[in-house]
Amino acid sequence: MALIVQKYGGTSVGTPERIKNVARRVARSVAAGNQVVVVVSAMSGETNRLIGLAKEIQANPDPRELDVMVSTGEQVTIGLLSMALIAAGQKARSYTGAQVRILTDSAFTKARILAIDEDKMRADLESGHVVVVAGFQGVDEQGNITTLGRGGSDTTGVALAAALKADECQIYTDVDGVYTTDPRIVPEARKLDRITFEEMLEMASLGSKVLQIRSVEFAGKYKVKLRVLSSFQEEGEGTLITTEENNKMEQPIISGIAFNRDEAKITVLGVPDRPGIAYQILGPVADANIDVDMIIQNVGHDGTTDFSFTVNRGDFAKTKAILEEQVKGHIGARDIVGDNRTAKVSVVGVGMRSHVGIASKMFRTLSEEGINIQMISTSEIKISVVIDEKYLELAVRVLHKAFDLDQVV
Amino acid sequence: MALIVQKYGGTSVGTPERIKNVARRVARSVAAGNQVVVVVSAMSGETNRLIGLAKEIQANPDPRELDVMVSTGEQVTIGLLSMALIAAGQKARSYTGAQVRILTDSAFTKARILAIDEDKMRADLESGHVVVVAGFQGVDEQGNITTLGRGGSDTTGVALAAALKADECQIYTDVDGVYTTDPRIVPEARKLDRITFEEMLEMASLGSKVLQIRSVEFAGKYKVKLRVLSSFQEEGEGTLITTEENNKMEQPIISGIAFNRDEAKITVLGVPDRPGIAYQILGPVADANIDVDMIIQNVGHDGTTDFSFTVNRGDFAKTKAILEEQVKGHIGARDIVGDNRTAKVSVVGVGMRSHVGIASKMFRTLSEEGINIQMISTSEIKISVVIDEKYLELAVRVLHKAFDLDQVV
Numbered sequence: 001m002a003l004i005v006q007k008y009g010g011t012s013v014g015t016p017e018r019i020k021n022v023a024r025r026v027a028r029s030v031a032a033g034n035q036v037v038v039v040v041s042a043m044s045g046e047t048n049r050l051i052g053l054a055k056e057i058q059a060n061p062d063p064r065e066l067d068v069m070v071s072t073g074e075q076v077t078i079g080l081l082s083m084a085l086i087a088a089g090q091k092a093r094s095y096t097g098a099q100v101r102i103l104t105d106s107a108f109t110k111a112r113i114l115a116i117d118e119d120k121m122r123a124d125l126e127s128g129h130v131v132v133v134a135g136f137q138g139v140d141e142q143g144n145i146t147t148l149g150r151g152g153s154d155t156t157g158v159a160l161a162a163a164l165k166a167d168e169c170q171i172y173t174d175v176d177g178v179y180t181t182d183p184r185i186v187p188e189a190r191k192l193d194r195i196t197f198e199e200m201l202e203m204a205s206l207g208s209k210v211l212q213i214r215s216v217e218f219a220g221k222y223k224v225k226l227r228v229l230s231s232f233q234e235e236g237e238g239t240l241i242t243t244e245e246n247n248k249m250e251q252p253i254i255s256g257i258a259f260n261r262d263e264a265k266i267t268v269l270g271v272p273d274r275p276g277i278a279y280q281i282l283g284p285v286a287d288a289n290i291d292v293d294m295i296i297q298n299v300g301h302d303g304t305t306d307f308s309f310t311v312n313r314g315d316f317a318k319t320k321a322i323l324e325e326q327v328k329g330h331i332g333a334r335d336i337v338g339d340n341r342t343a344k345v346s347v348v349g350v351g352m353r354s355h356v357g358i359a360s361k362m363f364r365t366l367s368e369e370g371i372n373i374q375m376i377s378t379s380e381i382k383i384s385v386v387i388d389e390k391y392l393e394l395a396v397r398v399l400h401k402a403f404d405l406d407q408v409v
Numbered sequence: 410m411a412l413i414v415q416k417y418g419g420t421s422v423g424t425p426e427r428i429k430n431v432a433r434r435v436a437r438s439v440a441a442g443n444q445v446v447v448v449v450s451a452m453s454g455e456t457n458r459l460i461g462l463a464k465e466i467q468a469n470p471d472p473r474e475l476d477v478m479v480s481t482g483e484q485v486t487i488g489l490l491s492m493a494l495i496a497a498g499q500k501a502r503s504y505t506g507a508q509v510r511i512l513t514d515s516a517f518t519k520a521r522i523l524a525i526d527e528d529k530m531r532a533d534l535e536s537g538h539v540v541v542v543a544g545f546q547g548v549d550e551q552g553n554i555t556t557l558g559r560g561g562s563d564t565t566g567v568a569l570a571a572a573l574k575a576d577e578c579q580i581y582t583d584v585d586g587v588y589t590t591d592p593r594i595v596p597e598a599r600k601l602d603r604i605t606f607e608e609m610l611e612m613a614s615l616g617s618k619v620l621q622i623r624s625v626e627f628a629g630k631y632k633v634k635l636r637v638l639s640s641f642q643e644e645g646e647g648t649l650i651t652t653e654e655n656n657k658m659e660q661p662i663i664s665g666i667a668f669n670r671d672e673a674k675i676t677v678l679g680v681p682d683r684p685g686i687a688y689q690i691l692g693p694v695a696d697a698n699i700d701v702d703m704i705i706q707n708v709g710h711d712g713t714t715d716f717s718f719t720v721n722r723g724d725f726a727k728t729k730a731i732l733e734e735q736v737k738g739h740i741g742a743r744d745i746v747g748d749n750r751t752a753k754v755s756v757v758g759v760g761m762r763s764h765v766g767i768a769s770k771m772f773r774t775l776s777e778e779g780i781n782i783q784m785i786s787t788s789e790i791k792i793s794v795v796i797d798e799k800y801l802e803l804a805v806r807v808l809h810k811a812f813d814l815d816q817v818v
Contacts, residue, residue, distance in 0.1 A: 016465035050485065056425035058492040065495070068503050069488030072481035076459065079478030083467040086474070094477050098507070099552055143508055 002167040003035045003125070007135065007157030010044035011174040012231035013077050022172075022231065023084035026130055030090060035125045037164065039135045039157040040081055042073025063108035067137075067147045071097070074134035074153070082132045092130040095120065097137035097145070102156065104138035104146045107289060111138055111146035113155065116163040133160060154215035162222035169224050170238075171211060176230035177239035178203065178210050180405040181257040185396050188406035194240045195255055200226075202348040202382040203258045216241065253351035253358065254403040257396050258382075263293065263344040264316035265375065265386055267308040268323060270334025273300035277331060281307055284326045290315045294344070294377045294384065304334070308375060310386065316340040342374065343392040346384040347399060359383050365402040371395055411576040412444045412534070416544065416566030419453035420583040421640035422486050431581075431640065432493035435539055439499060444534045446573065448544045448566040449490055451482025472517035476546075476556045480506070483543035483562070491541045501539040504529065506546035506554070511565065513547035513555045516698060520547055520555035522564065525572040542569060563624035571631035578633050579647075580620060585639035586648035587612065587619050589814040590666040594805050597815035603649045604664055609635075611757040611791040612667045625650065662760035662767065663812040666805050667791075672702065672753045673725035674784065674795055676717040677732060679743025682709035686740060690716055693735045699724045703753070703786045703793065713743070717784060719795065725749040751783065752801040755793040756808060768792050774811040780804055 006026060013019050022038075029036050041047075050070050054061040078094035085092035097104075100120065104111035121131045135153025138146050148155050154171055161169035176191060178200065183189040195203070197220035204213040210228055219226040219241065229238035271277055282292060295309045311319050316338065323336045352358050362383055366373060371394065375386035387395055400406060415435060422428050431447075438445050450456075459479050463470040487503035494501035506513075509529065513520035530540045544562025547555045557564055563580055570578035585600060587609065592598040604612070606629035613622040619637055628635040628650065638647035680686055691701055704718045720728050725747065732745045761767050771792055775782060780803065784795035796804055809815060 016462060019466060053425060053485070053489060054492060057428060057489050058496040062492050062495045065488040065491040065501075065503055067488075068491070068505070069485045072484045075481045075484070076462070076478045079474040079476075080462060080466050082474040082477075083463060083471050086471045087467040092474075094474055096477070096554075099554075145505075145508075 001033055001035060003037070003164055004029060005037045005039065005157050005161040005164065005166045005169045006172060007039040007153060007170065008041065008172045008231055009153065009174065010041040010046070012172050013040050013081065014044040016080070018231075019077070019080050020084050020088075022081060023088050023090070025172075025231070026081075026085060027088050027090045030130060037121060037125070037131045037133060037160055037166070038081065039133050039153055039160060040074060040077040041135050041153040043077055046073040046076070064144060067108045067111075067145050071134070071137040071145050071147055074136050078132045078134045082130075085130050085132070090130055091128050092132055093124050094132040094134075096134045097156070098139035098143070100133055102133075102138035102159070104140055104148070106140040106142070106144065106146065108144075108146055110149040110289060111140070113138060113148070113159050116159060118163050121160075121164065148214075152212065152214075154212040155218060158215040158218040158222075158224050158226065161224045162218060167225070169219065169226050171215075171226065171228050172231035173210060173228060174230065174232065175210060175228075176233055176236050177228050178241075178256070180255065181396055181400050182259070185393050186257075186400045186406070189400065190405065192239050192255060193237070194242055196350055197226075197241055197243060198381055199255045199348050199350055200241045202346065202379070203256055211241075253355045254347050254349035254405065255351075256348050256405065257399050257403070258346045258348055259392060259396055260293075260344045261389065261392060262313040263310045263342050263386060264313045264319075264338065264340035265308060265310050265342045266316070266319060266323070266336065266338040267306055268327070268333045268336055269306050270304045271307045272332060273303055273305045278307065280331050281323070281327055282309070284322050285311075285319055288318065288322055290319055290322075294375060294386065296375055296377060310342070310344065310375070313340050339374075341389045342386050343389040344384055344386050345392065345395045345399065346382050347403060348382040350381050352381050352383075361402060362399060365398050366395060369394055369398055410442055410444060412446070412573060413438055414446045414448065414566050414570040414573065414575045414578045415581060416448040416562060416579065417450065417581045417640055418562065418583065419450040419455070421581050422449050422490065423453040425489070427640075428486070428489050429493050429497075431490060432497050432499070434581075434640070435490075435494060436497050436499045439539060446530060446534070446540045446542060446569055446575070447490065448542050448562055448569060449483060449486040450544050450562040452486055455482040455485070473553060476517045476554050480543070480546040480554050480556055483545050487541045487543045491539075494539055494541070499539055500537050501541055502533050503541040503543075505543045506565070507548035507552070509542060511542075511547035511568070513549055513557070515549040515551070515553060515555065517553075517555055519558040519698060520549070522547060522557070522568050525568060527572050530569075530573065557623075561621065561623075563621040564627060567624040567627040567631075567633050567635065570633045571627060576634065577636060578628065579636045579638055580624075581638050581640035582619060583639065583641065584619060584637075585642055585645050586637050587650075587665070589664065590805055590809050591668070594802050595666075595809045595815070598809065599814065601648050601664060602646070603651055605759055606635075606650055606652060607790055608664045608757050608759055609650045611755065611788070612665055620650075662764045663756050663758035663814065664760075665757050665814065666808050666812070667755045667757055668801060668805055669702075669753045670798065670801060671722040672719045672751050672795060673722045673728075673747065673749035674717060674719050674751045675725070675728060675732070675745065675747040676715055677736070677742045677745055678715050679713045680716045681741055682712055682714045687716065689740050690732070690736055691718070693731050694720075694728055697727065697731055699728055699731075703784060703795065705784055705786060719751070719753065719784070722749050748783075750798045751795050752798040753793055753795050754801065754804045754808065755791050756812060757791040759790050761790050761792075770811060771808060774807050775804055778803055778807055 135156040544565040
């Protein structure tokens with residue numbers, strides 16, 4: 001008997017009819033001999049509706065209170081899905097994050113999971129129940145309701161799969177797998193049958209919205225077998241995210257082109273070139289719970305250097321303010337400049353490890369289209385560039401073609 | 410420093426603008442030197458929306474799962490009201506029923522409060538917070554979310570006032586007090602400045618929808634000073650519900666005309682006239698958690714009698730089925746008959762104790778309009794009759810006039 005965790009996103013549970021479909025799919029998995037834990041998001045549009053309501057009351061909603069109300073979106077779905085299962089003759093029981101209990105830290109609106117109590121779930125599974133858990137939420141030591149931030153339902157799914165040592169964590173979404181890039185931008189984009197955790201991590205963190213990065217990190221760390229599937233297709237194996245690299249002879253060098261439209265660039269000019277300076281700049285930013293993405297520091301000259309990094313566009317103004325107020329005078333920087341009309345494009349692939357010339361091919365392709373590269377950052381399996389936002393679609397298209405991603409392998 | 414519990418119903422928190430109004434009213438009470446605990450309902454329409462969603466999934470929603478999702482209505486409101494208070498510069502903190510914790514039994518959709526933990530609320534009040542609590546909900550011993558049934562937010566308010574030994578429990582609603590009867594039926598209906606708990610209990614249980622009966626029971630039992638006020642008027646003292654009877658010389662004999670449109674009548678015919686028979690009939694009904702209202706048994710003849718009672722119209726079919734299946738054969742009754750197109754009208758007043766002739770005046774008034782009385786039930790301070798539903802408005806109007814309730818005293 002296999003233990004499967006299935007996670008259904010907001011679109012998959014967007015209407016009562018779709019919730020009944022999910023119930024049928026879950027019941028089929030139980031009929032096939034599996035124990036099933038289901039994690040669900042809020043019905044599509046609901047989280048935005050709730051946030052909208054909150055903003056009508058308070059422009060910057062109090063984080064604790066925002067979590068109290070936004071967490072109701074998933075709570076409604078777990079009740080409805082459990083009813084649909086019971087109506088279909090399948091025993092089921094729902095749990096909020098607090099009821100499970102999914103213990104998190106107290107960083108409201110972006111909490112991290114610390115521990116999961118699996119006893120209730122185990123007991124329910126043993127007695128033939130499907131366990132339906134609200135994604136995206138937890139509870140802190142003091143009993144306050146917390147949320148994990150946008151996309152956190154994926155993280156809940158993987159975390160439950162890890163805690164329960166599930167045989168597979170299936171992420172059902174509105175796409176049928178992970179693609180070489182966003183098909184809305186490149187119609188020739190192909191579905192990948194499998195992808196490594198490392199590649200997926202780069203794809204996810206770089207803006208391919210199929211899976212949330214934290215869920216992939218979790219899955220990699222706890223060796224959770226992760227599969228992305230469509231909740232709207234009865235057939236299809238989706239994309240398996242695995243620790244094993246593709247061992248075909250002619251493996252593709254590049255797996256995909258990822259991008260992130262919400263990238264804002266900030267540069268601290270004329271920074272004294274001495275040890276500890278990066279921490280002095282980024283410490284206050286981290287303290288404000290702002291995620292920093294790319295970080296670049298060039299070799300200095302005249303005892304000073306320039307320090308650049310990117311943040312989510314929504315954090316741009318706040319980050320600049322923090323640097324102006326807490327950092328600039330303190331470290332004696334010359335100026336803080338930034339641009340929030342930038343985007344990031346990356347080529348990702350484990351094949352890069354054994355092939356040379358990927359970077360130069362990428363840069364030449366962009367150059368031929370007259371696209372200026374503002375920042376470059378590389379890892380073992382990806383090369384990212386920051387460019388003017390207006391060139392984003394063009395860059396993705398020409399790179400997809402340049403690396404033959406539209407060719408069936 | 411007084412400790413006030415304020416309860417705001419769904420209409421009072423029906424829009425973001427109204428929630429801000431409530432926040433201003435609460436903040437004023439704090440500024441006047443009070444500690445304030447606020448209990449709120451779901452935004453108007455929200456509970457029905459959620460129940461509608463549930464019924465699209467399951468015709469008779471699973472009670473446990475229904476409570477999980479319906480309880481989110483109040484959870485949204487506590488978050489929003491806390492934000493509004495914080496935005497207005499007033500420290501505030503919200504709690505769900507489970508967080509407080511409001512311990513109930515496990516009768517999903519109609520749970521009863523067993524105990525309230527006041528520690529968190531006390532600590533918050535001491536540190537200058539307004540405490541915002543979700544009405545209508547609690548949590549059972551096993552951590553399951555429960556709801557108290559329709560109108561349960563009033564009960565939450567009074568229960569919190571009792572637990573905290575509050576100086577006053579203010580119920581804000583869309584009317585400015587308790588009236589001699591429903592002004593939509595009798596435009597001449599007058600607001601009462603004060604009413605006794607006993608009268609209010611009769612008025613509430615008989616269908617005046619201002620306050621839920623359980624909240625009045627609670628308030629009377631724990632001597633909670635209860636006041637009904639309008640949340641839409643800045644001025645006005647509302648109606649005080651008190652233990653003291655009106656000591657005016659010329660006190661009105663009758664305080665009001667109450668009615669209940671949702672009354673269904675059931676008669677068990679040819680019941681053996683022996684001890685224990687009432688329990689044998691109503692035991693199974695109570696086991697099904699169905700509230701029985703009026704109960705009438707006439708003197709028997711030929712060793713049998715007829716046993717009649719009324720239930721809420723929504724429980725009519727279920728009650729009849731229970732009697733047919735579990736009771737009829739068991740006790741050897743001749744037949745079960747019923748009518749769900751009935752209504753109950755009552756005259757209520759403590760003055761009745763010292764005045765004679767109220768009943769005969771009531772019966773004569775109805776008789777003069779050709780209204781047939783199907784059942785009669787009396788208590789020390791009320792006389793109720795069951796009549797055909799179609800005569801309800803007429804009966805209320807003529808009784809209101811007959812007892813001079815339209816005259817200013």
